[in-house]
Amino acid sequence: MHIQRIQVPDFRALKNVDISFEKEFTPRIFPLGSQNGGGKSTLLQLIFVLLHCAGNPDRVQFIQNLLYGFEVNDESGKRTLAIIDIWDGSKTVRIDFLTCNESYILKLLVENQEIDLISDFNLSISTEIKVKRKKISYLERKITTLETSNTRLANLGKYETRKFMLEKEYNDLEKEFAFNFIFDRLDITHIDNIISFDDFTRRMSNIIEKRIEKYRVELGQERYKYERLNNLLNSYYDLCEKKKLIHICELFSSENEPNQQALLCKVSQINIDKTNEFLSRLSNQIFLTAHVSQIFLFLSSDDRKSLFKKQKNNQANYYQQIKTANSKLPGFFTYDFLAIDILIEAFKKARDEDFKQAVEQGGNYGNNYVKLLAELNSLLNNKKINVQTDLSGINFRIDGDETELYPEDLSHGELKRLCIYMWLKYNNIKDAIVLMDELEISFHPDWQYQIVRDLEEWGATNQYILATHSYEICQAVTPAHVKELEPKLRSKTI
Numbered sequence: 001m002h003i004q005r006i007q008v009p010d011f012r013a014l015k016n017v018d019i020s021f022e023k024e025f026t027p028r029i030f031p032l033g034s035q036n037g038g039g040k041s042t043l044l045q046l047i048f049v050l051l052h053c054a055g056n057p058d059r060v061q062f063i064q065n066l067l068y069g070f071e072v073n074d075e076s077g078k079r080t081l082a083i084i085d086i087w088d089g090s091k092t093v094r095i096d097f098l099t100c101n102e103s104y105i106l107k108l109l110v111e112n113q114e115i116d117l118i119s120d121f122n123l124s125i126s127t128e129i130k131v132k133r134k135k136i137s138y139l140e141r142k143i144t145t146l147e148t149s150n151t152r153l154a155n156l157g158k159y160e161t162r163k164f165m166l167e168k169e170y171n172d173l174e175k176e177f178a179f180n181f182i183f184d185r186l187d188i189t190h191i192d193n194i195i196s197f198d199d200f201t202r203r204m205s206n207i208i209e210k211r212i213e214k215y216r217v218e219l220g221q222e223r224y225k226y227e228r229l230n231n232l233l234n235s236y237y238d239l240c241e242k243k244k245l246i247h248i249c250e251l252f253s254s255e256n257e258p259n260q261q262a263l264l265c266k267v268s269q270i271n272i273d274k275t276n277e278f279l280s281r282l283s284n285q286i287f288l289t290a291h292v293s294q295i296f297l298f299l300s301s302d303d304r305k306s307l308f309k310k311q312k313n314n315q316a317n318y319y320q321q322i323k324t325a326n327s328k329l330p331g332f333f334t335y336d337f338l339a340i341d342i343l344i345e346a347f348k349k350a351r352d353e354d355f356k357q358a359v360e361q362g363g364n365y366g367n368n369y370v371k372l373l374a375e376l377n378s379l380l381n382n383k384k385i386n387v388q389t390d391l392s393g394i395n396f397r398i399d400g401d402e403t404e405l406y407p408e409d410l411s412h413g414e415l416k417r418l419c420i421y422m423w424l425k426y427n428n429i430k431d432a433i434v435l436m437d438e439l440e441i442s443f444h445p446d447w448q449y450q451i452v453r454d455l456e457e458w459g460a461t462n463q464y465i466l467a468t469h470s471y472e473i474c475q476a477v478t479p480a481h482v483k484e485l486e487p488k489l490r491s492k493t494i
Helices: 040-053 057-066 102-111 125-155 158-177 188-194 197-242 272-283 301-308 318-328 340-360 368-378 412-426 445-458 471-475
Strands: 002-011 014-020 029-033 078-087 092-101 246-252 258-267 286-290 332-334 383-387 394-398 433-437 463-468
Touching: 002 040, 002 463, 014 040, 029 040, 029 445, 029 471, 040 057, 040 078, 040 092, 040 272, 040 286, 040 433, 040 463, 057 246, 057 318, 092 102, 102 197, 125 197, 197 246, 246 272, 258 272, 301 318, 318 332, 340 368, 340 383, 340 412, 368 383, 368 412, 412 445, 445 471, 463 471
Parallel strands: 029 463, 286 332, 286 433, 433 463
Antiparallel strands: 002 014, 002 078, 078 092, 092 258, 246 258, 383 394
């Protein structure tokens, strides 16, 4: 996969962006520069979230967070968010992302003579369906619980019934019926002294049956509404398919309130029935790495605001939300720590591969473990990495010296370089689009220049777009590789 061109008419700091990334260029590494506030990080996050999340329904919440407050302000009822041209290995696929309001959808309904849908259609249908589904499930549970109570009440003997009602059913039924009309006037422990057992069970059964019938009527009504909404939604999806559009998600004006807008996309050069498959495949080949201190627009508005608020002891803070997002977005990575778990798993994998080779080849062990160790040691300056025998941890030593080093004895740059290498290698990132923000942080200028060659060596089939302020990174490629956002960067002065 390779991004050939990105166009963003107007999104936050991005105005009239139109940048091409030539697929013929070698290396496939493109520094992206601008002054502070020029929108480099915003552009990378926009590309990542749209391409990583549009093909996966479980991730659309991050698109909704990113587009919080992005509204249609055109009389046409639609607004272009971004146009991205992707080279998929054989052809250029264009993806148009646009937002639209209800008036735009209603126009499409009229054009397609879907007149009977107009009065009931709204862009909150999918949210309403979720609410109805929960209500239906709730009513079904209520009916099942009451039917079970009624059956057990009718089948148990007097003593067992009394004990059963007291110990198991009474609390639930009391919550359901409030029991003011019976149990306030009836001592359940002396039923036989006030009312016959048969009369008691009959009265209780009648009460329960009436409540069951009430719930059944309500359930029928909810199911009818649910089916109606589903039919409306399917008709809307059919309409989108006719127009070669894919509905990605509805948008929100607040955390839980829809603002009657939706995000759609149109994919050119691919049959509409193959579009979802393409988006899903693309989502697995797009990655974003950034510093943990970055403001990530795909976190919720409240989470972003929490960065500038005093944190309470029991309150999830901004960095915890980044960690949560990291677990839900497999293509998202922050290179601010030494990924010990990744390192250990890599050594385990190499060990297992060597043992497998020994079994297959009659005792001749492979060299995967030795090769991995040599590759990692080559990344460090006069230091060597050592793995504990039980693979529970690692440590570092000076080359030629057995003195163990502490974490503070390794520079941030060394740890970061090691971390990036392991992230690319362990995740086997190939033929992918890798977006890297502020890669140069913690690197000496020599390493800033060298990192371009490192990336080419570690993942030659990937495309890298590097948002950067580093002239060294820009100088490591040809001037044509370097892309800029307005306002243009000034030339480096001597």
